Amino acid sequence: MIAxxxxxxxxxxxxxxxMFEEGNRLAKLYGRENVFDFSLGNPNVEAPEAVKExxxxxxxxxxxxxxxxxxxxxxxxxxxxxxxxxxxxERFQTEFSAENILMTVGAAGGLNVILKxxxxxxxxxxxxxxYFGEYRSYTSNVDGVLVEISPDTETFxxxxxxxxxxxxxxxxxxxxxxxxxxxxxxxxxxxxREMARILEEKQKEYGTEIYLISDEPYRELAFDGVEVPYLTxxxxxxxxxxxxxxxxxxxxxxxxxxxxxxxxxxxxDVIAAAGVANRILGFVNAPTLLQKVVAKCIREKTDLTYYxxxxxxxxxxxxxxxxxxxxxxxxxYLFVKSPIExxxxxxxxxxxxxxxxxxxxxxxxxxxxxxxxxxxxxxIIGALPRFQELAKQYFQR
Amino acid sequence: MIAxxxxxxxxxxxxxxxMFEEGNRLAKLYGRENVFDFSLGNPNVEAPEAVKExxxxxxxxxxxxxxxxxxxxxxxxxxxxxxxxxxxxERFQTEFSAENILMTVGAAGGLNVILKxxxxxxxxxxxxxxYFGEYRSYTSNVDGVLVEISPDTETFxxxxxxxxxxxxxxxxxxxxxxxxxxxxxxxxxxxxREMARILEEKQKEYGTEIYLISDEPYRELAFDGVEVPYLTxxxxxxxxxxxxxxxxxxxxxxxxxxxxxxxxxxxxDVIAAAGVANRILGFVNAPTLLQKVVAKCIREKTDLTYYxxxxxxxxxxxxxxxxxxxxxxxxxYLFVKSPIExxxxxxxxxxxxxxxxxxxxxxxxxxxxxxxxxxxxxxIIGALPRFQELAKQYFQR
Numbered sequence: 089m090i091a092x093x094x095x096x097x098x099x100x101x102x103x104x105x106x107m108f109e110e111g112n113r114l115a116k117l118y119g120r121e122n123v124f125d126f127s128l129g130n131p132n133v134e135a136p137e138a139v140k141e142x143x144x145x146x147x148x149x150x151x152x153x154x155x156x157x158x159x160x161x162x163x164x165x166x167x168x169x170x171x172x173x174x175x176x177x178e179r180f181q182t183e184f185s186a187e188n189i190l191m192t193v194g195a196a197g198g199l200n201v202i203l204k205x206x207x208x209x210x211x212x213x214x215x216x217x218x219y220f221g222e223y224r225s226y227t228s229n230v231d232g233v234l235v236e237i238s239p240d241t242e243t244f245x246x247x248x249x250x251x252x253x254x255x256x257x258x259x260x261x262x263x264x265x266x267x268x269x270x271x272x273x274x275x276x277x278x279x280x281r282e283m284a285r286i287l288e289e290k291q292k293e294y295g296t297e298i299y300l301i302s303d304e305p306y307r308e309l310a311f312d313g314v315e316v317p318y319l320t321x322x323x324x325x326x327x328x329x330x331x332x333x334x335x336x337x338x339x340x341x342x343x344x345x346x347x348x349x350x351x352x353x354x355x356x357d358v359i360a361a362a363g364v365a366n367r368i369l370g371f372v373n374a375p376t377l378l379q380k381v382v383a384k385c386i387r388e389k390t391d392l393t394y395y396x397x398x399x400x401x402x403x404x405x406x407x408x409x410x411x412x413x414x415x416x417x418x419x420x421y422l423f424v425k426s427p428i429e430x431x432x433x434x435x436x437x438x439x440x441x442x443x444x445x446x447x448x449x450x451x452x453x454x455x456x457x458x459x460x461x462x463x464x465x466x467x468i469i470g471a472l473p474r475f476q477e478l479a480k481q482y483f484q485r
Numbered sequence: 486m487i488a489x490x491x492x493x494x495x496x497x498x499x500x501x502x503x504m505f506e507e508g509n510r511l512a513k514l515y516g517r518e519n520v521f522d523f524s525l526g527n528p529n530v531e532a533p534e535a536v537k538e539x540x541x542x543x544x545x546x547x548x549x550x551x552x553x554x555x556x557x558x559x560x561x562x563x564x565x566x567x568x569x570x571x572x573x574x575e576r577f578q579t580e581f582s583a584e585n586i587l588m589t590v591g592a593a594g595g596l597n598v599i600l601k602x603x604x605x606x607x608x609x610x611x612x613x614x615x616y617f618g619e620y621r622s623y624t625s626n627v628d629g630v631l632v633e634i635s636p637d638t639e640t641f642x643x644x645x646x647x648x649x650x651x652x653x654x655x656x657x658x659x660x661x662x663x664x665x666x667x668x669x670x671x672x673x674x675x676x677x678r679e680m681a682r683i684l685e686e687k688q689k690e691y692g693t694e695i696y697l698i699s700d701e702p703y704r705e706l707a708f709d710g711v712e713v714p715y716l717t718x719x720x721x722x723x724x725x726x727x728x729x730x731x732x733x734x735x736x737x738x739x740x741x742x743x744x745x746x747x748x749x750x751x752x753x754d755v756i757a758a759a760g761v762a763n764r765i766l767g768f769v770n771a772p773t774l775l776q777k778v779v780a781k782c783i784r785e786k787t788d789l790t791y792y793x794x795x796x797x798x799x800x801x802x803x804x805x806x807x808x809x810x811x812x813x814x815x816x817x818y819l820f821v822k823s824p825i826e827x828x829x830x831x832x833x834x835x836x837x838x839x840x841x842x843x844x845x846x847x848x849x850x851x852x853x854x855x856x857x858x859x860x861x862x863x864x865i866i867g868a869l870p871r872f873q874e875l876a877k878q879y880f881q882r
Contacts, residue, residue: 089694089751090758091605091627098754101761108557134549143544143774152531156735160505193590193739193768200767204626208488225765229601230488231628297486338553340773342590342739354486357495361487364498368622370597371590375772376737377540 097225107444114442124471126459127444129269129420131337133391133462139336142384146377155380159373162363164191164345171383172345180318182349190346190362191374194339195305195331197366198346199226202327203261204365205358206299207232211260216246218423218453220269220303235259239453244271244414244423245279248286255290261299262287266316267306267418270451270458272399274310274418277317284323297325297353305331305344306419308389311396314417324351327358332382334420334462335390343378395420398461398468405472406459410483420462423448427482431457437481441474494622504841511839521868523856524841526666526817528734530788530859536733539781543774552777556770559760561588561742568780569742577715579746587743587759588771591736592702592728594763595743596623599724600658601762602755603696604629608657613643615820615850617666617700629657636850641668641811641820642676645683652687658696659684663713664703664815667848667855669796671707671815674714681720694722694750702728702741703816705786708793711814721748724755729779731817731859732787740775792817795858795865802869803856807880817859820845824879828854834878838871 090098107127114123146155159165169186176182192198199222207213209231215223217239227234235254240247246264264283266275275283287298302319307330310316320326331344348359366373373379403415403422413424426434431454432447438457448456461468487495504524511520543552556562566583573579589595604610606628612620614636624631632651637644643661661680663672672680684695699716704727707713717723725744730736745756763770770776796819800812803821810821823831828851829844835854845853858865 089696090602090754093605094602094758094762097761097765098758101757101764128555130555132550135553139553140544140549144541147537147540147544152537152734153529156532156536156737158525158527158736196764196767196769198767205487205491208490222765226767229766299486337549339555340553340770342769342772357487360498361491361495364494365491367498367593368494368619369626369766370593370595370623371768372593372739373737375739375775377774378772 093228110439111444118442121470123442123444124467124474125444126461126463127446129460129462130339131334131390131462132464133337133394135337136385136388136390138385138388139338139381142381143377146380146384150380156376159376162367162373163189164374164379165376168379168383171386175386176347180321182318182320184347184349187359188348188350190348190359190366191379192329192344192346192366193342193371193374194333194344195303195329196222197342197371197374198329198344199301199303200229200369201362201365201371202301202329202346203227203230203232204369205361207260210258212256212258214251214254214259214262216251216264218244218270218448218451218456219263220265221450221452223263232260236452244268244273245275246283248279248282251283252286252290255286255298257294257296259290259296259298261301263301263303264319265303267309267416269306269419270421270446270448271414271423272416272419272421273414274314274316277315280317280319280322287323287325299352300326302326302328304328305334308335309392309395309420310418311392311399312417316418320347320349320351325353327352336382336385336388337390338378341375341378343374343382395462398463398465401465402459402461402468405468406475409476409479411475411479420460422459422461423456424459426455426457429455431455438478441478443471443474443478490625507836508841515839518867520839520841521864521871522841523858523860524843526857526859527736528731528787528859529861530734530791532734533782533785533787535782535785536735536778539778540774543777543781547777553773556773559764559770560586561771561776562773565776565780568783572783573744577718579715579717581744581746584756585744585746587745587756587763588776589726589741589743589763590739590768590771591730591741592700592726593619594739594768594771595726595741596698596700597626597766598759598762598768599698599726599743600624600627600629601766602758604657607655609653609655611648611651611656611659613648613661615641615667615845615848615853616660617662618847618849620660632656633849641665641670642672643680645676645679648680649683649687652683652695654691654693656687656693656695658698660698660700661716662700664706664813666703666816667818667843667845668811668820669813669816669818670811671711671713674712677714677716677719684720684722696749697723699723699725701725702731705732706789706792706817707815708789708796709814713815717744717746717748722750724749733779733782733785734787735775738772738775740771740779792859795860795862798862799856799858799865802865803872806873806876808872808876817857819856819858820853821856823852823854826852828852835875838875840868840871840875
């Protein structure tokens, strides 16, 4: 009796669920410490101590009616939005004010809000493979059409020639995600400039507005001193969806924001409609206590050295085993080439070593697997000899 | 450039926004204490002290990674769901377990999740006027068709003859809300029994399953010792959407749950799909810290005597002025007959006395106005002389 649209989604979802249950089954058989679960993007670095302090002091000091009440605006507390705007202005030399910020139930909430705001049925949303599989569902939620750009497996930068070809008069939005899930790649400034140029040109050609939606849960997770360009500075019609899930290790708390710059076409309408969308989609407002916490912790950072050690150790270990993988400069994923074409079979083989990976097909890029290295360092150290055993099946050294 | 569907919603929404701004304008002119804002359902009773204590002790004692991390299941923490199930079983002699409970981003989140789970485009969702206006948006979000049953303005119990007539083979869900927003009326056990009988009969006649969705943010707000029937006990295909917004005064924190009983048709599929819907709609999971807080505060209650004093005082005062209004036994609203047919004009007239009311048209029931009495007692005392002045325009005494 469930809705037709949901049937396929439940079936797909069962694959991840099955992996989760497989993990539990293996843990029972071999002990949790002997299962190497690289399947989930759940941060392993604790929230900064300042988050705990902020939670306690806010709960102790603020009046409960205001602290836990509905916010006057569905966009969130004015002072929280102002704090976010000022912090962005300071970091990226932008010129946002509170009205450009809408606090959301994580980036997932923000993306659903902005797609609801912008997309008419049958309008097209472009994504670059490999991409976070949820974009497909989010686009389907508003009856939009997902258009995929095929992956450049050399660099995992977006293929811009194909991009230009696939923009049509029905293109309403483009989603980018940099640093990228699942590749970890940071889109270069050159890439962004060229992407912006193409978008400007196509807008002129078709007389349309095309919104570039930058999904940025991994913005703060960049290594080797690499700069992650702030996209609103390169293209006028850019909207940012941010999340504190990874930057403050608060994925369960569901807190993030949208930036809708005043330069965006029809920005007043878009801002007003996004507030309404936040309400009617059932979010109503971002959780209020957490709004105040992130404002108070706006300069806090997660422990990048932890993730970086994981990245270096796992990357080096896998290369030594014979696997091929681009060395990414961001996020907490490695996107490794499957030694056999059928990467799902490879994931099954890895499972026999108690190693859990996610097939690239889930990201529109078969032939690869995603390894989430946001795990305990010990998990990586324990897994490497098993990766070595696994590699022997495929590589002659 | 915003989506067509959003345009009308923004326009409607501006009416409430305009009221909010009007309130601010009046407050600047006359002082906040001289503005009598009865427009919002934002509780004026503080969250119980136990909520504060739970927040602090959980933050102090629990490991941050688990506390703020994604929950293993999108349905929420197993132990929280178990605590909710057991509390319901104890109170209502039901037989739920953790698997029947899905923690949600408030009841608004829960309703969107269950409609996404169940409704195919063009399927019908029945509501009884007057009804919470958001049901229209939630149904539209999934391309369903809202079917209204006209109000019985004598009792504000649902009109069951019209209900039976309007059920078709396309009817997939019925939303009830008792205690009711905006009338405060509690549906009687007799009403519920007859509604269940009609639904059973129609299911048999059409060979369909019709889900009764009980939206229960006001369940705990019942006066005069009235019992609010627990609907799963009367009709097999009942799903409950609950919120802690009013019962624990936590509307901004966005925490509630769905109950999907095992007796529901295809319950396994519905439960699995609702978990997926929670994820793909962008909620992902209910805020984790608050999940733990409500489990710890499961026996806490809001201060009903506060609301009851407001109810009695305002009701008596309005009747003495000459207004007509049913005396409701639940929620924190009075639904007052407008002394003139055009209730929007009446709201305008009230505004000249700095009194802010919501027109019944917003609830599918013109000719009436909603007064939210979840305000300071002083606001009611201060407003009564003004209501008296206002009444003189309409009633000869």
